[in-house]
Amino acid sequence: MNIPCLDIQRQYRLIKSEVLAKTEEVFDSNAFSGGPYVEQFEKDFAAFCESEFALGCNNGTTALHLALLALGIQAGDEIILPANTFIATAWAISYVGAIPVFVDNDASTWEIDVNQIEAKITSKTKAIMGVHLYGQPFDVDAVLALAKKYNLFVVEDAAQAQGARYKGKPVGTLGDVGCFSFYPGKNLGAYGEAGGLTVRKESYAQHIKSLRNHGMVQRYYHDEIGYNYRMDGLQGAILSIKLKYLSAWNARRKEIAHRYQTQITNPLITMQAKPEWADSVYHLFVVTTQDRERFSAYLAEHGVQVGYHYPVPCHLQKAYQYLGHQVGDFPHAEYLASHCVSLPMFAELTDEEVDHVIHVVNQYA
Numbered sequence: 102m103n104i105p106c107l108d109i110q111r112q113y114r115l116i117k118s119e120v121l122a123k124t125e126e127v128f129d130s131n132a133f134s135g136g137p138y139v140e141q142f143e144k145d146f147a148a149f150c151e152s153e154f155a156l157g158c159n160n161g162t163t164a165l166h167l168a169l170l171a172l173g174i175q176a177g178d179e180i181i182l183p184a185n186t187f188i189a190t191a192w193a194i195s196y197v198g199a200i201p202v203f204v205d206n207d208a209s210t211w212e213i214d215v216n217q218i219e220a221k222i223t224s225k226t227k228a229i230m231g232v233h234l235y236g237q238p239f240d241v242d243a244v245l246a247l248a249k250k251y252n253l254f255v256v257e258d259a260a261q262a263q264g265a266r267y268k269g270k271p272v273g274t275l276g277d278v279g280c281f282s283f284y285p286g287k288n289l290g291a292y293g294e295a296g297g298l299t300v301r302k303e304s305y306a307q308h309i310k311s312l313r314n315h316g317m318v319q320r321y322y323h324d325e326i327g328y329n330y331r332m333d334g335l336q337g338a339i340l341s342i343k344l345k346y347l348s349a350w351n352a353r354r355k356e357i358a359h360r361y362q363t364q365i366t367n368p369l370i371t372m373q374a375k376p377e378w379a380d381s382v383y384h385l386f387v388v389t390t391q392d393r394e395r396f397s398a399y400l401a402e403h404g405v406q407v408g409y410h411y412p413v414p415c416h417l418q419k420a421y422q423y424l425g426h427q428v429g430d431f432p433h434a435e436y437l438a439s440h441c442v443s444l445p446m447f448a449e450l451t452d453e454e455v456d457h458v459i460h461v462v463n464q465y466a
């Protein structure tokens with residue numbers, strides 16, 4: 102048996118004929134950039150997220166950038182985010198010239214540590230960007246309470262969490278703007294690059310539509326500096342197809358996660374703590390262990406492939422050296438970075454494969 106950490110080909114084989122028929126339709130109708138298939142996907146995704154508005158764009162990183170632009174974040178503003186996240190959360194802050202202000206991740210939930218946010222708020226702070234890391238919601242109410250107290254925006258980086266719920270409500274709709282990635286490996290993945298946003302205010306939706314399309318409302322009249330961040334028609338059409346299956350795929354991920362959580366009993370393995378209000382969609386199933394090189398070599402020997410998400414926390418990346426952080430600044434994020442191991446997690450894993458992963462992990466000594 103050789104079990105990959107992620108195999109997106111299995112899902113493609115299930116929907117191949119539907120996708121290829123749709124591809125022909127999109128190409129025949131000349132709807133290559135934006136257009137009716139993107140608009141349809143925006144309607145479908147807004148309904149899925151129970152959001153007033155959804156907008157498509159060309160990837161998750163630009164979704165985050167558009168969010169900060171729409172909120173009017175400017176050079177010198179400070180934005181709070183967790184130290185352990187995929188780097189793109191921080192990129193968006195840098196793209197608008199703002200300053201990423203990191204806080205540590207919680208020792209047990211591994212999400213942004215909401216108890217450490219307040220100490221980081223200054224007169225320059227404009228927003229808190231929470232990340233629903235690994236598909237599990239962070240403590241949104243605690244963040245919203247701080248945002249209200251200090252008059253800050255809340256941006257949700259929901260790139261890993263399409264369909265996750267916080268206290269029964271879909272993520273992406275809880276703060277001012279929700280940002281999604283439809284990178285091929287995400288729970289809802291395009292066959293190419295794509296991203297999206299959910300917003301409550303119509304004015305934000307209108308502004309984002311203009312920003313992603315060269316800053317124009319009327320063709321060839323550019324009211325502000327804009328971007329080419331449009332979604333491809335093809336990706337919109339493919340995402341509408343895949344969205345129909347997303348709830349079933351997420352349900353299967355939850356089933357696999359439940360088996361891992363209840364049947365992996367090896368005391369050398371630690372799992373992400375899940376508060377009862379968090380309905381995760383398990384984009385990744387991350388565990389920690391003391392000696393991860395030995396653990397992953399052992400797993401590979403027994404036909405189980407793993408990944409590390411992510412091996413270096415944002416504050417210790419070379420790109421952010423200028424912020425002057427040091428090892429020890431955010432001990433929980435650093436611990437995660439050097440001890441995390443992502444077990445195989447995708448909807449098409451067979452029961453036999455899940456059995457094998459559980460068996461092999463339990464035999465590790």
Ligand SMILES: *Cc1c(COP(=O)(O)O)cnc(C)c1O
Nearest residue numbers: 160161162187189190260282284
């Ligand atoms: C994937 C991801 C992004 C970026 O999305 P892209 O579509 O790859 O640009 C941003 N934030 C998080 C947390 C992600 O996992």
